Amino acid sequence: MFLFHEFQQNKFILTDKKGEVISSFDQPGDAPSSYGNTACAATFVGDSIVVMGQQKVVIYDLNFDFIKSHQKPYAGKGMLYSGYNHLQNTYIDDEINLVAFTGGPQHPAATNQEAYYNHFNTFDLISLDSGGFVPITPLHPKSRYKQGKAFNFIRPLFQVNEDKIHFIFASDTLFHTHDLSKAENGLTVEGIPFDDFILNPGYPFGGSEDYDTPKPRKGEVKSYFKVDEKDLILYQSGLSLENTPLRGTTSREEWNKINARLNPLKFLVREAEGEYSKVGLCTTNFTPTHVDGKNRLWARQHVELLDQEPEFYTIYQVALVPQ
Template identity: 30%
Template sequence: MKTKHALKIKVVLALLIPFVTYSCGGSSAEDISENSASNYKLEVFDSLQFNLLTKDIWVADVNTQTGDILVIQPSPPVAWIYDKSLNAKTKLELPEDHPEGVGSFILSATFFDKDIALMGWRVVNIYDKEFNFKKSMRPHYGPTELLSLGKKNIYQFYNKDDNPQLVTYFGQPQTELHGLLEAYYDEFNIVDIVNPAMSKTPRDTVFKPLGELTPDSRFRSGRSFTSLQPRIDVSENLLFYALNVDTTLFVRSLPEGDIIESYSIPFDEFILNPGKQMGMAGATRSGGSFGHPGIIDEVFHTGEFDLIIYQSGLKRSVLDQFDRQSPDYFDKTRKANYRKYLIVKNGERLNRDLRLNPKVSSIQFVDDDGVFYASQNLQALEKEPEKYTIYKLRIVEDN
């Protein structure tokens, strides 16, 4: 749950990222320890134990003032509000064809002022805190199937008049064009801004596009890119994001959408996807001759820090060292291209160790107190757990 007070950030000049086909380098661990006054790490300090028989639940939001926790099970769609002692206060469980439900899946959720917003495949529903239905809003453009269930893609913020609004992301920009067309990148937008107060019927057009590709973006260089998506977070009235196959983090004001800061992400290594030719030539040409591209999985902001979860990718020369005919080829390449994290402050990397804690599968959400909530890595366990565990992590000094 994001607070109302505006965050003041000094405006800095955007850093231009040169087009690099294969990789971009960053600071080494030795550089970090020598040049940084302090080093930091992401540390597991506690956990939430849910007495639920389910394969997948997500902490969607936390009210740090009351301690209430909004939890979702993406499929079958179920939502709960727990108190800080993990007692279930209320629950929503509706069949997928129920007129007051969100369909077959809950994609994401957020506390919204005094209410709750649940996001389905192509709908956002508003409920009160007892999950009594209030209204439904549907985007006027076609949905996509590229969204990961449970990933945080809906946030609340307050405008300068202290009115609550939403940021939503449905997996694609507001365009009917295909990514093989140059005009697609001209129409590309980052997220939608939604003012539920303006919605009187489900078909009212209240999903307003925000953010565009900057004029110097490498995605406006006449090449096509598959599955280009932003990784987003909202803190106060600011949108933090990076495109999943790019190397720049942006900060935009909400709801205006002005870029107030950007910087080059200090990756250790990040294999850039060079894209394909526009048109049918790009559609028929097989990709991957450069290797496996790097990808950003998540972007979070808390306090003075940005946290970026990513995979560096693998160069073709590295991939060629593995036997493609081997039954463990994919397992070996997955281990070589492991998930990493960066703790960044003022554009500088502050963590020595880049590996995520092996207990952690994925980070779901960060609350207003800087607590991260993460899924448990079941592959790291020797036996089946008796309860569903969500780890709590925080950024601490690494002495």
């Protein structure tokens, strides 16, 4: 089965593998059985669907009939992310739990305060039975976010495999592994050998990000997937200030084409611990979006590149093939 979310209508659609609709959910955000006005993430857990809203996690059966919900015990703040794979399953003591990125740590400090980074938790571990939201995965001592500067919009791209969380921060060059089975020293890091990656230097504690001064376009990890014991990393290196095309000199469409050519989507494959492939350029026909529970990699068609809108939305099952 496939679970789709239509963002503008805030509607879920469950289909079979042929694309036939099985059930759907489009109740108002203030309905008692709703997850709210925004679905931040969703996943399958056995024969149920779990949706993470801004303030609670809701469990439905496959007909979207309400089963139960768990309220988040702290107020949401910072960026609200939707459309990312920010809710994934793991097993702790033979019990299914959820690893979630909720948009920021549980600590109330602001992003320009040192306490924010000292108390940062990358993920919450959510028990489907008790509903507890346990903060896990602090920043590693080698993290660039622990070096005395402030940053906005710290977001991980992650995948959970059994009791291990593998992740990369979108604007970072470290590959992280958090072994949940280890009470101590469970978080390890290694450097990713990008060909080039422009880093945002951050700003002083107590200050604010300078959005007015022109500066280089930072590098960004766009996607991360673990496939067949290999790690697929999709990223853009960024653009130096002198190579960034000026806004207003061309149409928006032409400006986007120039940027895509100058700052293309690339990939790296982590073959094993500390071993990486050469950098390659990604295809422009589709973009990988998800790895399922059977280790299959799925991708979406780039509908925007077609001359006319197709009658059907196409998704692909793709494979990572050495060349």
